[in-house]
Amino acid sequence: xxxxxxxxxxxxxxxxxxxxxxxxxxxxxxxxxxxxxxxxxxxxxxxxxxxxxxxxxxxxxxxxxxxxxxxxxxxxxxxxxxxxxxxxxxxxxxxxxxxxxxxxxxxxxxxxxxxxxxxxxxxxxxxxxxxxxxxxxxxxxxxxxxxxxxxxxxxxxxxxxxxxxxxxxxxxxxxxxxxxxxxxxxxxxxxxxxx
Numbered sequence: 001x002x003x004x005x006x007x008x009x010x011x012x013x014x015x016x017x018x019x020x021x022x023x024x025x026x027x028x029x030x031x032x033x034x035x036x037x038x039x040x041x042x043x044x045x046x047x048x049x050x051x052x053x054x055x056x057x058x059x060x061x062x063x064x065x066x067x068x069x070x071x072x073x074x075x076x077x078x079x080x081x082x083x084x085x086x087x088x089x090x091x092x093x094x095x096x097x098x099x100x101x102x103x104x105x106x107x108x109x110x111x112x113x114x115x116x117x118x119x120x121x122x123x124x125x126x127x128x129x130x131x132x133x134x135x136x137x138x139x140x141x142x143x144x145x146x147x148x149x150x151x152x153x154x155x156x157x158x159x160x161x162x163x164x165x166x167x168x169x170x171x172x173x174x175x176x177x178x179x180x181x182x183x184x185x186x187x188x189x190x191x192x193x194x195x
Contacts, residue, residue, distance in 0.1 A: 003038065003040060003110070003111055005031075005038075005146065006029070006146040006147060006148050007146060007147050008138075008139055008144045008145065008146055008147075009028065009075070009138070009139075009144075009145045009146070009147055010075075010139070011073075011074060011075045011139060013075070014074035014075040014091065014092065014093050014138075015074040015075070015093075015094070015095060016074075016093065016094070017093075017094065018048045018049075018050045018093040018094055018100040018101070018102060019048055019050070019174070021048075021091070021093045021102055022046050022047070022048040022093075022102045022174070022176050023046075023155050023157075023176045025043050025046050025091065025102060025104070025145070025176075026043055026044060026045075026046065026152045026155055026176060026177070026178050027042065027043065027148075027150040027151050027152050027178065028042075028043050028145050028146065028147055028148075028150075029041070029042055029043070029110065029145065029146045029147075029148055029150075030042075030043055030104065030107055030123075030127070030143075030145055031143070031144050031145070031146055032127040032128065032129065032142060032143055033141045033142035033143075034127075034128055034142065037112045038111060038112060039111065039112040039113050039126070039127050040110040040111040040112065040113070041107030041108060041109055041110055041113055041117055041123065041126075041127070042107055042108040042110055042150065043104060043106075043107055043145075044106050044107060044108050044152075044177065044178040044181035044183050044184060045104075045105040045106035045175070045176070045177045045178070045181070045183075045184050045185055046102050046103060046104055046105055046175070046176050046177075047102065047103045047105055047160045047161070047174055047175045047176070048100070048101075048102055048103075048160075048174040048175075048176070049090070049100060049101050049102070049103065049174075050094075050100040050174075051098070051099060051100055052099065054166075054169055054172075055165070055166040055167055055169045056160060056163040056165075056166035056169050056170065056172075057099070057100070057101075058070060058078075058080070058099075059071075059099035059100070063099075066080055066134075067099070068135070069092055069134050069135045070090075070092055070099040070100065070101050071096070071097060071099045072092060072096055072135070073092070073096045074092050074093050074094060074095065074096070075091075075092065075137065075138050075139055076091075076092045076135055076136060076137055076138060077089060077090065077091065077092070077129075077133045077134060077135065077136040077138055077143065078090040078091075078092055078101050078134055078135075079124070079129060079130065079131050079132075079133045079134040079136075080131065080134065081130075081131060082121070085121070086120070086121025086124065086125070087121065087124035087125070087129055087130050087131065088103060088120045088121065088124065089103070089104045089120065089123070089124055089129050089133070090102060090103045090104070091104065091138065091145070103120060104120060104123065105119065105120050105161075105175070105184075105185045106118045106119060106120070106123065106177075106181075106183050106184050106185045107123050107183065108181055108182075108183040109126075109183075113126050113127070114126075117183065118183045118184060118185050119185040120185065127143075129143065152178040152179070152180065152181075153180055154178070154179040154180055155176055155177070155178065155179065156176075156177050156179040156188060157173040157174070157175065157176055157177075158173060158175045158177070158188070158189075159171050159172065159173055159174075159175060160172065160174050160175045161175060161185070161186055
C-alpha cells in the first residue's frame with residue numbers, strides 16, 4: 001500500500017541555524033518519486049557542516065562549480081560524488097549566502113526500498129539520487145522531505161565520521177542520530193546505547 005503524500009517541509013524549516021535544522025530532520029521522511037512510485041525512507045542519521053571555517057565543510061573551498069548550491073537559498077539539495085563511486089545528499093540550510101548543509105547519512109526503509117540505506121552512498125543509490133539533483137528545490141517533486149508528525153524518542157550527538165583531515169573540527173558533536181534506530185551507518189558506542 002502506498003503512503004499518501006503528507007505535508008512537505010516548508011522553506012522556513014530550512015532557513016534556520018544548521019544545528020537546529022539537523023536534529024529536527026530526524027524522523028522526517030525522504031521521498032523520491034520514480035516511475036510512478038514513491039520510495040520513502042525515514043531519516044535517522046545526519047551530520048551538520050557549517051561555513052568556510054569548518055574544515056570538514058566544502059564551503060572551505062569557496063563557491064565553485066560543485067559547491068554553488070550550498071551558497072544558495074535554503075531547502076535545496078547539494079549532491080556530490082565521493083571516491084568516484086558514491087553520491088552524497090546534503091540539505092542546504094541557513095539564509096542564502098551562508099554556506100551550510102546537513103548530510104543525510106542514513107534512512108530507515110519505509111516503502112518501495114529493497115536495497116541497504118544505512119549509509120549516505122547507499123541511500124543515494126537506493127533512491128536513484130545523483131548529481132543531477134544538486135540544486136534541486138526540495139519543496140518540489142521528484143525529491144521532497146515530508147513531515148508525518150514523527151519524532152524520535154531519543155536523539156544522540158557524536159562527532160562526525162570519516163573527517164580525520166579536519167583537525168579540531170573533527171571533534172565537533174555535529175552528528176545527530178535516532179538512538180533507537182537499527183539503520184545507522186555506524187553503530188553507536190555502548191555508552192550512548194545504554195542511556
